[in-house]
Amino acid sequence: MLRATVNKILTYSVVDGPGNRMVIFLQGCNFACAACHNPYTIGVCDDCGDCLPVCEPKALTLQSGKITFDATLCTDCDNCLGICPISASPMVQQMNVDDILEIARKHHPFLTGITVSGGEATLQLKFITALFTAIKADPDLSNLTCFIDTNGHLGPKGWSQILPVTDGVMMDVKALDPTLHRTLTGQGNAKLLRAARIVFDAGKLYELRFMAAPDVNDTEKEITALADFALSLSPQIRIRINAFQLHGVKGKARDWNAMDKARVDQITTRLNAFGLQNIVTPAMYL
Numbered sequence: 001m002l003r004a005t006v007n008k009i010l011t012y013s014v015v016d017g018p019g020n021r022m023v024i025f026l027q028g029c030n031f032a033c034a035a036c037h038n039p040y041t042i043g044v045c046d047d048c049g050d051c052l053p054v055c056e057p058k059a060l061t062l063q064s065g066k067i068t069f070d071a072t073l074c075t076d077c078d079n080c081l082g083i084c085p086i087s088a089s090p091m092v093q094q095m096n097v098d099d100i101l102e103i104a105r106k107h108h109p110f111l112t113g114i115t116v117s118g119g120e121a122t123l124q125l126k127f128i129t130a131l132f133t134a135i136k137a138d139p140d141l142s143n144l145t146c147f148i149d150t151n152g153h154l155g156p157k158g159w160s161q162i163l164p165v166t167d168g169v170m171m172d173v174k175a176l177d178p179t180l181h182r183t184l185t186g187q188g189n190a191k192l193l194r195a196a197r198i199v200f201d202a203g204k205l206y207e208l209r210f211m212a213a214p215d216v217n218d219t220e221k222e223i224t225a226l227a228d229f230a231l232s233l234s235p236q237i238r239i240r241i242n243a244f245q246l247h248g249v250k251g252k253a254r255d256w257n258a259m260d261k262a263r264v265d266q267i268t269t270r271l272n273a274f275g276l277q278n279i280v281t282p283a284m285y286l
């Protein structure tokens with residue numbers, strides 16, 4: 001049976017697409033972003049066992065060479081996340097489509113839709129296609145919209161598979177300069193820019209998301225390139241500026257400065273001057 005590796009499920013979110021959404025965070029990512037706020041969603045556990053000694057309540061055990069997790073013993077200390085050499089989590093669950101539909105049914109009266117996020121949700125493409133298809137075929141759930149939060153690295157064949165059952169896509173743009181993008185994510189941005197156009201042409205690009213970090217990717221050159229790309233899609237394209245903050249971040253991004261409201265306002269003013277008016281800024285800076 002088709003199963004997904006799920007890091008966690010939020011049953012209520014107002015920041016992961018329109019309305020109130022249930023968000024399924026899938027484990028595993030093909031980027032290694034310096035500014036990732038959930039770095040423990042990047043790797044997929046290889047059962048090395050390095051985290052066993054730091055789990056004092058013995059919520060983690062190794063059984064037949066596989067890590068098993070007992071949530072009833074876990075104290076949420078996150079010691080296992082801190083020690084994992086591949087940015088994985090031993091606290092993931094294997095879930096099938098019915099498991100997720102059952103949770104969606106329980107919370108359905110309060111939901112506008114569901115969003116798959118990550119990690120990078122499209123790495124588990126067969127699963128999310130099956131999930132969205134099942135939601136649209138279920139008379140009790142078919143009013144829920146199905147959204148994807150993605151780094152955009154999926155190729156055209158993958159998009160042709162998932163877009164027919166997708167209502168909206170939020171796509172991250174870390175940098176327009178390919179070299180800077182590779183420095184920030186470990187990957188080039190050609191696939192992302194092509195994907196944004198494919199999704200836009202299908203009428204399903206809900207928003208571009210720009211994680212702005214001071215003096216890293218908020219330079220005049222970068223903002224101009226962002227504006228040029230966005231305008232090549234549409235002057236009405238929705239751009240959400242996310243403000244880089246230090247919480248949860250590991251590695252070189254710990255040396256960056258946090259983004260404040262004044263600088264986000266400057267970026268907004270610059271984008272507005274290019275004719276882009278549909279800019280969404282953070283409600284708070286934490």
Ligand code: SF4
Nearest residue numbers: 045048049051084090
């Ligand atoms: S979560 Fe990380 S440290 Fe723990 S067993 Fe898996 S790969 Fe090893």
Ligand code: SF4
Nearest residue numbers: 055074075077078080
């Ligand atoms: S977060 Fe839970 S599983 Fe991880 S080390 Fe702490 S108690 Fe163990």
